[in-house]
Amino acid sequence: MLALARFIIIPIYFILLNIALITYSICRPFHRDGVKVAGNWYSSMARLVGLKVIVQNAEVIEPDQSYICIANHQSTYDLITTAKCSFSGMTTIGKKSLKWIPFFGQLYWLTGNIMIDRKNSGSAQATLKRTAHIIKKTNKSVLLFPEGTRSNGKGLLPFKTGAFRIAQATNKPIMMVCASDNISKIKWNTWDNGIVLVRYYEPEPFDSSKDIKDLAQSYHTKMAEHLAALNEDVKSLEQSHKDNA
Secondary structure, three states: OHHHHHHHHHHHHHHHHHHHHHHHHHHOOOOOOHHHHHHHHHHHHHHHHOOEEEEEOHHHOOOOOOOEEEEOOOOHHHHOOHHHHOOOOEEEEEEHHHHHOOOHHHHHHHOOOEEEOOOOHHHHHHHHHHHHHHHHHHOOEEEEOOOOOOOOOOOOOOOOOHHHHHHHHHOOOEEEEEEOOOOOOOOOOOOOOOEEEEEEOOOEOOOOOOOHHHHHHHHHHHHHHHHHHHHHHHHHHHHHHHHHO
């Protein structure tokens, strides 16, 4: 019964949420806070699927500094969990095909995100250069998923080098943003599906002494370690919650 209610309520809520955000974004197109506002509103859907999303360590973000943010990409649920990490001045890079998704695609464009054509390597390279230019000109941060696609429960996938090439071109610090497991947590017929932690990690200056591929591999290793620790922290928090219930 609960699953059925969610299947009815969530799509309606999603459509209404997007209409409200599109209306807001038309009034403030490409605003510096567009992605932040959309991310926070989207994360409100977490409660509808029984998740509590907790963001940790936001104090590492300096308001006047921009970053190359890299995050793990698990599933469609990232839209309501990892989205909560959005902060002022953040943008993202997404597939050009996203623009054809009703409501979401138009919102994605209006909030100032950068869209690339993955089928055209020349266009993708040009987009990386354009992204670097935008970051330098506007002092914006960019959030990227270096795995390049959703892992769908397969663990952290190998990293592509695009994010690190942008960091190299801009000489901006790299900041990891990790979200604990979400894909195996959500049971549509369960009222309380527990906790998802989203944690910022201390930004690190771009290391020009390393080859780009080696740098990507080193961050992959560190992120895998962070994710393992983060999932253990979730278990401790959920157990503590049960003990105190």
